[in-house]
Amino acid sequence: MDQIKGGVTAAKGFQAAGVAAGIKYQDRRDMALLYSEIPCAVAGTFTTNIVKAAPVKWDQRVVYETKQAQAVIVNAGIANACTGQAGMEYCRKAAKKAGEVLNVPKDQVLVASTGVIGMQLPIGRICAGIDVLAGALTADWAGGHAAAQAIMTTDTRPKEAAVTVELGGRTVTVGGMCKGSGMIHPNMCTMLSFVTTDAAITQELLQEALCTDVEDTYNMVSVDGDTSTNDTCLLLANGMAENPLIAEKNEDYRTFCEALHCVNETLAKMMAGDGEGATALFEVKVIGAESKEQAKLLSKSVVSSSLTKAAICGHDANWGRILCAMGYSGARFDPERVDLFFESAAGKIRILKDGVAVDYSEEEAAKILSEPAVTAIADIKMGSFEAMAWGCDLTCDYVKINADYRS
Amino acid sequence: MDQIKGGVTAAKGFQAAGVAAGIKYQDRRDMALLYSEIPCAVAGTFTTNIVKAAPVKWDQRVVYETKQAQAVIVNAGIANACTGQAGMEYCRKAAKKAGEVLNVPKDQVLVASTGVIGMQLPIGRICAGIDVLAGALTADWAGGHAAAQAIMTTDTRPKEAAVTVELGGRTVTVGGMCKGSGMIHPNMCTMLSFVTTDAAITQELLQEALCTDVEDTYNMVSVDGDTSTNDTCLLLANGMAENPLIAEKNEDYRTFCEALHCVNETLAKMMAGDGEGATALFEVKVIGAESKEQAKLLSKSVVSSSLTKAAICGHDANWGRILCAMGYSGARFDPERVDLFFESAAGKIRILKDGVAVDYSEEEAAKILSEPAVTAIADIKMGSFEAMAWGCDLTCDYVKINADYRS
Numbered sequence: 001m002d003q004i005k006g007g008v009t010a011a012k013g014f015q016a017a018g019v020a021a022g023i024k025y026q027d028r029r030d031m032a033l034l035y036s037e038i039p040c041a042v043a044g045t046f047t048t049n050i051v052k053a054a055p056v057k058w059d060q061r062v063v064y065e066t067k068q069a070q071a072v073i074v075n076a077g078i079a080n081a082c083t084g085q086a087g088m089e090y091c092r093k094a095a096k097k098a099g100e101v102l103n104v105p106k107d108q109v110l111v112a113s114t115g116v117i118g119m120q121l122p123i124g125r126i127c128a129g130i131d132v133l134a135g136a137l138t139a140d141w142a143g144g145h146a147a148a149q150a151i152m153t154t155d156t157r158p159k160e161a162a163v164t165v166e167l168g169g170r171t172v173t174v175g176g177m178c179k180g181s182g183m184i185h186p187n188m189c190t191m192l193s194f195v196t197t198d199a200a201i202t203q204e205l206l207q208e209a210l211c212t213d214v215e216d217t218y219n220m221v222s223v224d225g226d227t228s229t230n231d232t233c234l235l236l237a238n239g240m241a242e243n244p245l246i247a248e249k250n251e252d253y254r255t256f257c258e259a260l261h262c263v264n265e266t267l268a269k270m271m272a273g274d275g276e277g278a279t280a281l282f283e284v285k286v287i288g289a290e291s292k293e294q295a296k297l298l299s300k301s302v303v304s305s306s307l308t309k310a311a312i313c314g315h316d317a318n319w320g321r322i323l324c325a326m327g328y329s330g331a332r333f334d335p336e337r338v339d340l341f342f343e344s345a346a347g348k349i350r351i352l353k354d355g356v357a358v359d360y361s362e363e364e365a366a367k368i369l370s371e372p373a374v375t376a377i378a379d380i381k382m383g384s385f386e387a388m389a390w391g392c393d394l395t396c397d398y399v400k401i402n403a404d405y406r407s
Numbered sequence: 408m409d410q411i412k413g414g415v416t417a418a419k420g421f422q423a424a425g426v427a428a429g430i431k432y433q434d435r436r437d438m439a440l441l442y443s444e445i446p447c448a449v450a451g452t453f454t455t456n457i458v459k460a461a462p463v464k465w466d467q468r469v470v471y472e473t474k475q476a477q478a479v480i481v482n483a484g485i486a487n488a489c490t491g492q493a494g495m496e497y498c499r500k501a502a503k504k505a506g507e508v509l510n511v512p513k514d515q516v517l518v519a520s521t522g523v524i525g526m527q528l529p530i531g532r533i534c535a536g537i538d539v540l541a542g543a544l545t546a547d548w549a550g551g552h553a554a555a556q557a558i559m560t561t562d563t564r565p566k567e568a569a570v571t572v573e574l575g576g577r578t579v580t581v582g583g584m585c586k587g588s589g590m591i592h593p594n595m596c597t598m599l600s601f602v603t604t605d606a607a608i609t610q611e612l613l614q615e616a617l618c619t620d621v622e623d624t625y626n627m628v629s630v631d632g633d634t635s636t637n638d639t640c641l642l643l644a645n646g647m648a649e650n651p652l653i654a655e656k657n658e659d660y661r662t663f664c665e666a667l668h669c670v671n672e673t674l675a676k677m678m679a680g681d682g683e684g685a686t687a688l689f690e691v692k693v694i695g696a697e698s699k700e701q702a703k704l705l706s707k708s709v710v711s712s713s714l715t716k717a718a719i720c721g722h723d724a725n726w727g728r729i730l731c732a733m734g735y736s737g738a739r740f741d742p743e744r745v746d747l748f749f750e751s752a753a754g755k756i757r758i759l760k761d762g763v764a765v766d767y768s769e770e771e772a773a774k775i776l777s778e779p780a781v782t783a784i785a786d787i788k789m790g791s792f793e794a795m796a797w798g799c800d801l802t803c804d805y806v807k808i809n810a811d812y813r814s
Contacts, residue, residue, distance in 0.1 A: 049731060049735045050733075050735070051742045082727055084743065229730075306809075310805070313806060319525065320488065320489055320523065320636075323489055323636075324634075324635065326457075327456040333457065335458045356491050357489075396807065399801055399802055401717075402714055402717030402801075
């Protein structure tokens with residue numbers, strides 16, 4: 001498997017564009033279009049929040065009923081959530097407009113929105129944006145990059161990843177982009193993530209591969225514990241790599257899953273590290289677990305703890321908060337057997353042995369915790385399972401961003 | 408029922424003191440002693456965190472086995488959590504010392520600690536503190552007040568409450584104090600709360616009254632979602648009011664429960680309003696619920712949402728975040744039937760009708776949300792149950808306090 005430059009246009013036959021449509025932001029890209037030259041099998045996972053945005057409901061119908069798609073329209077600035085019947089109507093109008101311009105049935109056009117809840121979309125500007133986007137579509141790297149910029153809200157940088165693998169003698173590419181900075185605690189999938197591939201694979205296996213993988217990637221990210229109303233992850237496969245169709249769980253399926261995992265994990269970590277106001281990516285790895293479920297519960301509890309995240313912001317090796325967060329996770333373990341380490345590019349240090357602090361150097365620990373990516377590793381010595389979760393530090397900027405987000 | 412001035416020394420026969428023992432803080436009170444002239448029936452509820460501080464384990468033995476107590480030793484600054492065998496030994500030594508000085512069996516001395524996790528207690532200073540405290544005990548209001556000051560950590564003000572009720576022609580008093588500012592998301596009880604009463608009541612009913620009431624009071628508070636290792640709520644009853652012994656669930660029991668509830672709810676709200684860095688008490692009331700459980704899930708989810716709390720900090724009527732937090736609470740409801748209001752001393756405003764925003768004045772909403780105590784009321788129109796939860800806004804100061812708490 002090779003990591004390559006690019007995002008949603010890395011795979012064969014995919015085109016993209018991003019434009020400034022003036023939806024809510026001024027003078028920045030805020031609408032994206034993703035298009036495949038031929039129809040794709042489509043898989044999707046969506047928020048578990050009972051309050052679902054209109055585009056989530058629209059896409060669920062496409063993924064679960066049509067099971068095929070050729071285009072995705074995305075806007076940033078307004079979430080089209082809690083917008084009642086009018087909101088659903090905007091989805092229909094946007095899909096219809098894109099369908100006409102691209103010559104695609106409207107029930108094969110996916111839509112996604114992110115931004116403020118409760119505001120109605122300016123449908124005129126959305127439709128005008130679609131016209132401009134259709135004219136700007138390109139299979140170039142630049143098209144995917146413009147799209148990745150256009151879907152940002154409080155994100156500070158676009159998030160893209162792509163890999164290639166060999167399947168049946170053909171090079172298959174999986175590439176993706178995502179956005180997500182606040183209101184991030186995905187349950188079933190992330191805020192907005194779009195992954196494309198030229199692999200030939202049945203829709204059933206595509207959906208299964210995605211559902212399985214989001215559990216270990218996007219669903220292990222938490223920025224602030226708030227599960228969004230708009231969480232959507234879409235995976236489109238157009239088969240243009242001409243590999244032998246993956247129709248069963250064979251070696252090719254496993255290779256495809258590995259490629260998908262690499263892209264999803266990379267995007268998930270980018271999202272965590274770019275959490276609102278964050279200065280550091282905070283990774284928590286629990287090892288020596290009895291089961292994967294146990295390791296996941298523990299790691300996600302630590303990465304979600306406000307107190308632990310504030311300590312990471314202060315480069316403070318406040319291990320008591322980590323043990324505390326493990327303690328209320330709901331998972332069973334023996335606190336008096338836990339070993340704890342901190343690790344980063346600056347080194348690795350042991351903090352706890354069998355639940356009690358060793359005589360470590362606070363200075364060295366602070367140095368390790370001052371890197372832009374830090375990892376806490378907890379060994380609970382009960383078995384051989386492990387899991388990782390990703391988050392970020394909690395800073396004043398998170399509060400500032402969210403105290404007056406709407407203004 | 409009358410609310411009166413005072414705290415743990417309001418009820419007959421209780422004495423208290425607070426002194427500066429130099430445990431970790433300098434130049435401020437950091438140790439408290441609470442004493443009853445005669446032995447008390449004792450009830451307690453404790454943290455559900457698997458990682459339990461040594462004093463929690465000590466007190467559980469007293470409450471579940473001895474079921475009787477006469478004194479409580481409390482220190483602030485060091486939590487005596489994750490301290491292994493040494494930590495348990497300190498509890499034993501502190502209880503023994505207090506028992507000797509006060510002429511009380513050591514298994515009738517409760518201990519409680521709050522502060523940094525992982526540090527060992529300076530047992531010499533603890534014992535010296537006990538000597539000074541025993542000499543300073545007083546039944547005066549001032550003794551209870553000094554104790555309430557001494558148990559503070561990042562709290563900005565002491566928290567006390569007391570009420571009187573008539574039972575069988577006698578005046579019965581219930582009074583209490585608590586502390587709690589960070590690491591507050593009690594599950595079974597709050598960080599540290601001590602309630603005293605001169606009511607005559609059996610230990611069984613005392614425990615039942617406490618267990619039932621913490622569910623609707625301390626357990627409905629969240630400052631930061633972190634369930635502490637030290638959460639402890641103790642209730643001591645010495646019978647000195649000489650009311651007819653409450654030994655069954657009669658009218659007197661119900662009156663006693665009302666008095667207890669008033670003290671607990673008052674203390675719980677004080678704790679929420681004094682959350683770390685908070686500028687406002689944030690109360691969430693869910694009405695029109697199918698069941699109390701549903702109303703509790705919904706209200707606690709909103710009060711725990713970082714994004715909602717940041718919006719309250721910015722006096723921003725960001726109702727989308729409230730609906731979003733209700734949506735991921737785990738409770739079922741119809742988002743399209745929800746009515747939402749904000750209320751404070753500055754007035755009341757309707758924001759949502761049937762899940763869609765009404766044409767409200769953002770200016771008026773901001774004015775209402777600028778008060779030191781604000782309430783969000785969500786009517787889900789499914790039944791007649793309701794619940795309240797309490798929290799606070801999320802501010803930069805919360806981050807600052809916790810980024811370098813240990814230094």
